[in-house]
Structure formats: structure tokens, C-alpha cells
Amino acid sequence: MQSSKNFRWYGVITLFVIVAISYVDRINIAVLITDKAFLAHVGLAADDRVGQGFLATAFMLGYGVSAFVLTPFCSALFGVRRSLVYGLVLWGVVTWASPVFHSYGMLLASRILLGVSEGPLFSLASAYIKAHFRSDENGKPNAFVNMGTGLGLAVGYPLVGYLLTQFAWDTSFHVLGVMNIALGIPLVLAFVRMPPTHADGKKPSSFGEAMARVGGIVRGALHTRHLFLITLLTSAALAYLWGSSNWLPTYLREARGFSLREMGWLASLPQYATVLAVFVGGVLIDKVGRERVPFIFMGASVGVALSVLMAINARDPYAAACCLVAANFFWGLQSPAIPSTVQYCSRPEHTASAFGVTNGAGSLVAGFMPALMGGVIAAVSHGSGAAGAAGAAGAAGAASGAVTSAASASGFFAGFALLIGTQVVVFFCGLMLWLRDRSRGAAAVSGSQLS
Numbered sequence: 001m002q003s004s005k006n007f008r009w010y011g012v013i014t015l016f017v018i019v020a021i022s023y024v025d026r027i028n029i030a031v032l033i034t035d036k037a038f039l040a041h042v043g044l045a046a047d048d049r050v051g052q053g054f055l056a057t058a059f060m061l062g063y064g065v066s067a068f069v070l071t072p073f074c075s076a077l078f079g080v081r082r083s084l085v086y087g088l089v090l091w092g093v094v095t096w097a098s099p100v101f102h103s104y105g106m107l108l109a110s111r112i113l114l115g116v117s118e119g120p121l122f123s124l125a126s127a128y129i130k131a132h133f134r135s136d137e138n139g140k141p142n143a144f145v146n147m148g149t150g151l152g153l154a155v156g157y158p159l160v161g162y163l164l165t166q167f168a169w170d171t172s173f174h175v176l177g178v179m180n181i182a183l184g185i186p187l188v189l190a191f192v193r194m195p196p197t198h199a200d201g202k203k204p205s206s207f208g209e210a211m212a213r214v215g216g217i218v219r220g221a222l223h224t225r226h227l228f229l230i231t232l233l234t235s236a237a238l239a240y241l242w243g244s245s246n247w248l249p250t251y252l253r254e255a256r257g258f259s260l261r262e263m264g265w266l267a268s269l270p271q272y273a274t275v276l277a278v279f280v281g282g283v284l285i286d287k288v289g290r291e292r293v294p295f296i297f298m299g300a301s302v303g304v305a306l307s308v309l310m311a312i313n314a315r316d317p318y319a320a321a322c323c324l325v326a327a328n329f330f331w332g333l334q335s336p337a338i339p340s341t342v343q344y345c346s347r348p349e350h351t352a353s354a355f356g357v358t359n360g361a362g363s364l365v366a367g368f369m370p371a372l373m374g375g376v377i378a379a380v381s382h383g384s385g386a387a388g389a390a391g392a393a394g395a396a397g398a399a400s401g402a403v404t405s406a407a408s409a410s411g412f413f414a415g416f417a418l419l420i421g422t423q424v425v426v427f428f429c430g431l432m433l434w435l436r437d438r439s440r441g442a443a444a445v446s447g448s449q450l451s
Helices: 002-032 036-042 049-100 104-118 121-132 139-166 171-191 207-222 227-255 260-288 290-313 317-334 337-345 348-366 368-391 397-450
Strands: none
Touching: 002 049, 002 104, 002 121, 002 139, 002 171, 002 227, 049 104, 049 121, 049 171, 049 227, 049 348, 049 368, 121 139, 121 337, 121 348, 139 171, 139 227, 139 260, 139 337, 227 260, 227 317, 227 337, 227 348, 227 368, 227 397, 260 290, 260 317, 260 337, 290 317, 290 337, 290 397, 317 337, 337 348, 348 368, 368 397
């Protein structure tokens, strides 16, 4: 028994590693859009912020649809272990082959396909944790898996930045594609095992039985308590993550004036803060009790919003970077509370699909944040640039360059201000979850007294 309890943690560590390498894949493009050769290869202009942002949005669209639609099929037909192996093969091949695409449209298609292959990952991880850990002990394993998010971003920015400075831009795709398959698949085969009593071990005997199982999983997932609130909260939390992580490298270079080398390690610092905060959040979940978990959402959202506001208004670029580190720390506190809440509100056999619904729908909504931020950045930059150019008519070239730089910075500040709005939504959803759970608990106590 003790050996089994120890072995389950090897599966958690494996999922942590897979989440980390998947996030390096995801932010590869965020660094590459700072490279002129890459932009020329896919036919993007350096000031086309909407087109650049939509590369991340395309991934999230594929990811969201896949998490929502494919997760029940993965859970019913293949199980957690085989689904992870198939996903690693597909996203490793897609990543390695991406440089073959010589047009923006084809690159968008490859990003959508990458999102489709990675979509069920967190749902499968949530199902593994639900099967191996009780609800009063799932905070730390959820936190550990979610720490892969921050570590992947922290390692990814400087790694891709290094590969970009030392080699051609396509090298990063080839390195990451090989890493997915060579590292991820052996770990899954060695350490990811589901309990014999879990549905993972009972494969359907016919197509009709498989479809019936899928239908039952979906219906069960849709009966998860507070499903809409959790989905809305997940959408807002992911909108912050995807908006900030995809525009952070460009923000540091163009709005704050850091070099490519400085950008790599500075962009990684907020992600290390996320890793630390996710661990702290997991410990908090197990310590404070289920009824107080909504307070984590509420308090952390206030911290994120205030930190981003200070980053926007900071004059010193290093002070702004420190504020963004603080913002990511507060965001990391929220992260493990989301899967823990889904697991608490769903039945064990429906957890993967319930998380697929919340994570899939949330990803679809959040996926538009990079493109939305790109639109705001472009609109404000062009508006400020036009006004500045008119005011500086007849000035020297250096002054004109300063106007352009200031306009670009104002655009990024406006784009990052959208991130504050996501945290207002998180706070509201956390408050509503607390109020509903409190009234549900009061009703249960009243019913027991009457009986």
C-alpha cells in the first residue's frame, strides 16, 4: 500500500514534466515574433500586432475545442495513459514540422493542430489526480502539476531566446519537437498508471458501448456543481495567463527597451514566481479547507490587478518588471485552486470531462485575449503615433524616433490594462462561489436539524 502511494507521485512528477514541455511549445511563437527573419518567412509585418497575436489565439482555439470535444473520447476510448502517448506523438511531429509552412495561413493551421493535440492534457492530469488522491489531499498534487505551467514558461523564454541568438529561428521548432517525444513518452510509459478499479481499465467492447460511455460522461460533466461559475472564472484566469505570456517578450523589448538577451531572462522571472506561488497555493488549499478556497481566488485577483496597475504606471523599466513578477506570483496562487474546485464539485468518473468543459470553454474565450490585446496595442500605438507625429512636424529624425517609441509604449500599456479586467471577473466568481457554498452548507445543516 505504501509503495502504491509513493508510486502515484511518480505519475504526478511525469505530468509536471509534460505540462512544462508543452508550455515551452506554446510560447515559442511569443519569442519568435521579435525576430525579423521569422516574420519575413511567414509574411507578417513587424507592426501587425493583430496578426502576431492571432498566432497564439489560433493555438487556443484548437486547444479549447479539443479540450471540450476530445476529452470525453480520450477518457472513454483510450484512457489517460494511451491518450497522453498519442498526444505527445502528435504535438511533437507538428512542432518539428512547423518550419515547413511558408505562409501565415499554413502556420495558423499548424498552431490550431498543435492546440488540438494538447487540448486534453490538463483534463487527463485532473482525472489521474482524482483517481489517486482524496479531495482533502489533492491540493499539493494539483499544485505540482500546475507548477509545470510556470516552469515551462520560465525555461522556455530564455531557451528559445538562446536558440534564436545562436542558430536560425527554425532550430527551436526542431529541438522542441524532438524533446516532446524523446522525453515525454518514456516517462508516461514508465510511471503513469491508473487504479484497476478505474474506468481506464475497462475498455468498451463495441462502438455503441463506447458512444454510450461518452454520452454518460458528458451528461455527468454538465451536472457538475457551479459549472458556469467555474468556467467563467477559468476563462478570466486563462485570459490573464495567455495575454501576459504571449505579449511579455515584445513588451519588454519595445515598451521597456530591453535587449534580446535581457528580455529572455527578465521574461522568465515572473514564471519562476508563478512556480513558487502555485506550490504555496497548493499548500494553502489543503490547510484552509474547502469552504475557504474561494477566498484564494478573491485575494489573489486583487493582488494581480494592483501589481499590473503598478507595472503600467512605473517609470523605471526594472520596477515595471518587478511588478509583473508580483502579478504572476498572485496569479500562481489561483492556479491549483481551479482543478481542485472542479474535482470537488464533480463525480470521479466525470472529472476529466468536467475539467474538459471548464478548461475547453475557458481556453476558447481566453484564446482571444492575445489578439484582442494586439488590436488595442496597434490602435493606441497608431493613434498616439499620429498625434505625436503631428505635434512634432518638422522635428529632427531622433525626435521622430522618440515619438514612435513612446507611441509603441503607450499601446502596450493600454493592452496590458485589459489584464486588470480579467481579475475583476475572477474576484466576482470567487465571491459567488463562496456565497453559494455557504448557503448550501447552511441548508444542509438546517435539513439535518429538521430530520
